[in-house]
Amino acid sequence: MLEITRIRAEKDAIIEGLKKRAVDYSKEIEAIIAADEQWRVVKTELESIQAESNQISKEIGLLFKQGKVAEANKAKERTTVLKEKEQVLRESVAEWEHKITDFLYQVPNVPISIVPAGKSEADNEVVEEVGFKVTFTGEALPHWELADKYNLIDFEMGVKVTGAGFPFYTGKGAKLQRALINYFLNEAEKAGYEEFMPPLLVNEDSGIGTGQLPDKEGQMYHATVDNLYLIPTAEVPLTNMYRDVILPNEDFSIKITGYTPCFRREAGSYGKDVRGLNRLHQFDKVEIVRVEHPKNSIAALDEMVQHVKNLLESLGLHYRILRLCGGDMGFTSAITYDFEVYSAAQERWLEVSSVSLFETFQANRLKLRFKTESRKTQLCHTLNGSALALPRIVAALLENHQTPEGIKIPACLVPYTGFEWIK
RNA sequence: GGAGAAAUGGCAGAGCGGUUGAAUGCACCGGUCUUGAAAACCGGCAUACCGAGAGGUAUCGGGGGUUCGAAUCCCUCUUUCUCCGCCA
Numbered sequence: 001m002l003e004i005t006r007i008r009a010e011k012d013a014i015i016e017g018l019k020k021r022a023v024d025y026s027k028e029i030e031a032i033i034a035a036d037e038q039w040r041v042v043k044t045e046l047e048s049i050q051a052e053s054n055q056i057s058k059e060i061g062l063l064f065k066q067g068k069v070a071e072a073n074k075a076k077e078r079t080t081v082l083k084e085k086e087q088v089l090r091e092s093v094a095e096w097e098h099k100i101t102d103f104l105y106q107v108p109n110v111p112i113s114i115v116p117a118g119k120s121e122a123d124n125e126v127v128e129e130v131g132f133k134v135t136f137t138g139e140a141l142p143h144w145e146l147a148d149k150y151n152l153i154d155f156e157m158g159v160k161v162t163g164a165g166f167p168f169y170t171g172k173g174a175k176l177q178r179a180l181i182n183y184f185l186n187e188a189e190k191a192g193y194e195e196f197m198p199p200l201l202v203n204e205d206s207g208i209g210t211g212q213l214p215d216k217e218g219q220m221y222h223a224t225v226d227n228l229y230l231i232p233t234a235e236v237p238l239t240n241m242y243r244d245v246i247l248p249n250e251d252f253s254i255k256i257t258g259y260t261p262c263f264r265r266e267a268g269s270y271g272k273d274v275r276g277l278n279r280l281h282q283f284d285k286v287e288i289v290r291v292e293h294p295k296n297s298i299a300a301l302d303e304m305v306q307h308v309k310n311l312l313e314s315l316g317l318h319y320r321i322l323r324l325c326g327g328d329m330g331f332t333s334a335i336t337y338d339f340e341v342y343s344a345a346q347e348r349w350l351e352v353s354s355v356s357l358f359e360t361f362q363a364n365r366l367k368l369r370f371k372t373e374s375r376k377t378q379l380c381h382t383l384n385g386s387a388l389a390l391p392r393i394v395a396a397l398l399e400n401h402q403t404p405e406g407i408k409i410p411a412c413l414v415p416y417t418g419f420e421w422i423k
Numbered sequence: 424g425g426a427g428a429a430a431u432g433g434c435a436g437a438g439c440g441g442u443u444g445a446a447u448g449c450a451c452c453g454g455u456c457u458u459g460a461a462a463a464c465c466g467g468c469a470u471a472c473c474g475a476g477a478g479g480u481a482u483c484g485g486g487g488g489u490u491c492g493a494a495u496c497c498c499u500c501u502u503u504c505u506c507c508g509c510c511a
Contacts, residue, residue, distance in 0.1 A: 040472095043472080044473060044474085044479090044480095047473070047479060047481090050479085050481085051478095053491075053492085054479095056491070056492090057492040058441075058442055058492080060441080060491050061491090062441080062442075075491070076491045077491090079491045079492090082491095375468095377470080
C-alpha cells in the first residue's frame with residue numbers, strides 16, 4: 001500500500017499519476033486525507049488523556065508507598081472519569097485507523113513516469129520485438145496436439161486424478177520440465193541470484209505482506225483447516241522472508257531465486273485461453289526477486305529485463321517486450337514489463353514472464369526497511385520477475401521447434417535433457 | 424496426537440503488581456589515552472506514531488481481560504524445548 005506520509009505530501013501528484021490506470025481515485029485519496037486528519041485529532045486527544053492518567057497512577061503509587069491511603073483513594077476517583085473518556089476515544093481511534101487502512105488497501109500503486117496511460121492491453125507499448133516468425137512448410141500443430149503425438153503430457157489423466165488444469169507430464173515431457181527448471185535456476189545463479197527452495201504453503205500474514213490478501217483471496221487455494229494458502233507464485237514466500245526486516249545499512253542488494261510449483265484457482269477463465277498449457281491451475285516457475293535501495297531499483301529492473309531476454313534468446317524463441325499501460329498493470333506494480341513469445345501454431349502471443357518494480361508499495365506492507373547513514377529507517381524497493389514460467393515456454397518450444405522429423409531441443413537445453421530430439 | 428517447561432532489547436540474561444522502556448554482561452558506534460593496536464576509562468546504542476520543538480503515547484511472542492497502575496496476575500492463540508506416540 002501507499003505510504004500515508006506520501007499521500008499527505010503529494011496528494012495531487014498521486015491522483016494525477018493514478019489516472020494512468022484509467023480509473024479516478026481522487027475520491028479515495030480525499031477520503032484517506034480526511035480520515036487521517038480525523039485520526040490525528042482523536043489520537044492526540046487520547047494520548048493526552050493517557051498521559052494524564054499515567055501521571056495520576058504514578059502519584060497513587062507514591063501515596064501508597066508513603067502510607068497516605070486516604071489521599072490515594074481520592075486520586076483513584078479522578079481516574080474513573082478519565083477511564084471512561086479514554087475508552088470512547090480508544091474506540092474512535094481504532095475506527096479511524098480501520099477506515100484509513102480500508103481505503104489504503106483500495107488504492108493501487110502509482111505508475112512511474114514512463115508508464116503509458118491506458119485502459120487495457122490494447123494500450124500497452126511494444127518496446128522491442130526480437131526474432132522472426134517461424135514459417136512451416138507443412139501444417140503447424142498446436143502444442144496440445146504435439147504433446148499428444150509425442151506422449152509428452154496427459155491432460156485426461158490429470159482430469160481423472162485431480163481436475164482440469166492439473167496435467168501429468170510424461171516421458172520426455174517430464175524430463176523437459178526438469179531440464180527447464182534446472183536450466184533457469186542455473187542461469188539465475190550465474191546472474192548472481194541465491195537459490196532458495198521455499199515452502200509451498202504460506203500463512204495469512206504472508207498473503208497480506210505481498211498483497212494477495214485481503215482483496216484477492218479467491219485466486220488462491222486455501223487449506224482452511226490450518227488456514228494456510230497454496231502459493232500462487234514463489235514471490236510470496238521469497239519476498240515474505242523479508243517481512244518485518246530492517247537491513248542494518250544502505251549497502252545492500254538482495255538477489256534471490258527459487259523454483260516452485262504455483263497454484264492458481266483462475267476463477268472465471270474460459271475458452272481458448274485455457275486450452276492445453278495456456279492456463280493451468282498448477283504450473284512450474286522459476287522466480288527472481290530483488291530487494292534494492294531506492295536509488296538502484298531502476299537499474300535492477302533493467303538487469304532483470306536483460307536476464308529474461310537472454311533466456312528467451314538462448315531458447316531461440318521469437319518474443320516481444322511490452323511496457324504495460326496503467327490499466328493493465330497489477331495492483332501493486334509501479335511499472336511492469338511483460339514478455340510474450342509467439343506461438344506459431346496458435347498464431348497468438350503468450351505471456352511467459354512479467355517483470356515488475358513495486359517501489360515501496362510492497363515494502364510498506366511488509367515493513368521492509370533499511371537504516372540510512374543518519375540512522376533513520378527508510379522503506380526498500382522490491383522487484384520480481386518470472387525467469388521463467390514453464391508451461392507457455394513449453395508450448396512455444398514445441399510449436400516453434402517442430403519439424404517433420406520431430407521437435408528439436410535448443411542447444412542450451414540439451415545438456416539438461418540428455419536428448420536433442422523429441423521424436 | 425498426549426504430558427510438561429518456556430517465550431524480555433543484536434545476543435546472553437535479571438526483573439514476577441508502583442517513577443522499569445526495562446539491571447548486568449557481550450557485541451556494536453563515538454571519544455580519551457597510544458607511534459598504531461589491544462587494554463583501561465568516558466559516552467552512546469529498540470521500534471512506531473503524534474508534535475516545529477519541548478515532549479507525549481504505544482510496544483517485554485500475538486490478542487483479550489483484571490487493576491488507579493501489568494514485563495509481572497488471569498484467559499486465549501502461536502511458537503520453541505523435553506518426554507511419549509505416529510511417520511517419509
